[in-house]
Structures are given as structure tokens and as C-alpha cells.
Amino acid sequence: MNFFISMLAAFIITWVGGVNILHFLFWLLYRNSNAGPGSFEGLGLLLFFLVASPIIFITLSFLFYKNMERLRTKGVVLGGIIGFYVNTLLDLFVMRTYVKEFIYLPFIIIGCVLISRTPIRRFVIGMAFGMVIGVIAAYHIIVIVRWLNNTLVASFYSLSLYSSLSFGEMSLYIFVITCCLVAGVVIERSIKKRKFN
Numbered sequence: 001m002n003f004f005i006s007m008l009a010a011f012i013i014t015w016v017g018g019v020n021i022l023h024f025l026f027w028l029l030y031r032n033s034n035a036g037p038g039s040f041e042g043l044g045l046l047l048f049f050l051v052a053s054p055i056i057f058i059t060l061s062f063l064f065y066k067n068m069e070r071l072r073t074k075g076v077v078l079g080g081i082i083g084f085y086v087n088t089l090l091d092l093f094v095m096r097t098y099v100k101e102f103i104y105l106p107f108i109i110i111g112c113v114l115i116s117r118t119p120i121r122r123f124v125i126g127m128a129f130g131m132v133i134g135v136i137a138a139y140h141i142i143v144i145v146r147w148l149n150n151t152l153v154a155s156f157y158s159l160s161l162y163s164s165l166s167f168g169e170m171s172l173y174i175f176v177i178t179c180c181l182v183a184g185v186v187i188e189r190s191i192k193k194r195k196f197n
Contacts, residue, residue: 001125002068003061008128009073010060012080014053016104022049072112074124079111080104081131081181088177092170122192123185130184134177141176142169 025045064073083104090103115121142165165173 002073003065005073005077005125005128006065006068007061008132009064009076009080010057012076012104012108013060014057016080016083016108018049018053018056020102020105022046072115074121075112075115076108077111077128078115078120078124079108081127082111083107084131088170088174092167092174123188126184126186126188127181128184129188130181131177133184134180137180138173138176142173145169145172 022045064071064076068074086107087103115124
């Protein structure tokens with residue numbers, strides 16, 4: 001379980017940090033650029049990130065696993081889950097933006113603070129499993145719904161599906177993830193009760 005939590009925390013930090021840093025570097029290096037259509041400006045930076053991200057992910061996974069308590073690994077996961085919800089709700093009710101990963105950073109910090117002061121730390125593993133299963137299940141349910149409605153175009157097997165969700169599909173997406181999240185917490189709670197009894 002600790003290894004799964006460590007990998008999830010490493011993924012959150014690699015993804016959120018990487019996208020933010022990449023976006024900032026693109027803005028910093030190419031903000032005054034006059035590149036025309038078809039230019040490959042910034043491609044080297046993108047390729048470097050693609051090569052570096054697996055190395056960063058593996059290193060962070062090892063660090064989070066070896067220093068679970070000191071690095072507050074469960075707090076990073078909790079903050080990532082809260083940030084994911086806020087991000088998804090903003091997508092549903094406010095507006096769609098291309099770079100929203102900066103929203104996660106304050107929630108990761110809040111998660112690291114909350115994890116040592118609240119009883120929620122006992123259910124982070126269930127929440128993490130529920131979130132991961134919920135995201136996978138919601139994706140496949142939406143693909144099946146589109147296939148049944150004959151509206152599945154080129155989005156199959158593609159993450160681009162998320163950028164074209166309607167209000168109803170996004171509501172279904174949030175509902176499925178919430179159900180899986182709650183189920184994960186309930187299952188973990190019942191397992192811990194059995195252990196103590």
C-alpha cells in the first residue's frame with residue numbers, strides 16, 4: 001500500500017510540477033517570439049521534459065517511499081485529490097482553461113498540513129484507490145455511452161476525450177469518481193474495523 005501511495009504522490013508532483021515549470025519556461029523563453037505556423041519552437045524543451053519526467057517520477061517514488069512520514073506522502077496524495085475535485089468542478093461550472101495545474105499547488109500544501117492534524121489520514125489509501133479506479137471507470141463509462149449514442153469519433157483510447165465532455169458527461173464523470181471515492185473510504189474503514197475486532 002505504501003508503495004502505491006508513494007507512486008501516486010510522485011505522479012502528482014511530477015505531473016503538476018512538470019506542467020507548471022514547462023508552461024512557465026515556454027512563457028519566459030518564447031513570450032516575445034514571432035514564430036509562424038508550423039515552426040518547432042520549444043520542441044527541444046518539450047522533448048527534454050518527456051525524457052526527464054520518467055527519471056523524476058522514479059526518483060520521487062523512491063524518496064516518498066523511504067520517507068513516508070517526513071515528506072508527508074499521504075498529504076501530497078490528499079492535496080492532489082482535493083485539487084482534482086476543485087479543478088473538475090471549475091471545468092464543470094466556470095470555464096475550461098488549458099493550463100490549470102497551478103490550482104493543485106495550494107491544495108497539496110493544505111493536504112500536507114491537514115494530514116497530521118485530522119483523522120482523515122486513516123482513509124487516504126482508500127481515497128487514493130477509489131480515485132484511481134473512479135477515473136478509469138468514468139473514462140470507460142463515457143466511452144461506452146458515446147459508443148451507444150454513436151457519437152464516439154476519434155476520442156477512443158485518447159485522453160483528448162476529456163477536453164470534449166458535455167455538461168452531462170462531466171456530471172456523470174464526477175458522479176462515478178465520487179461513488180468510487182466513497183466506496184474506497186467505506187471499504188478501508190470496514191477492513192480496519194475487522195482488524196481491530
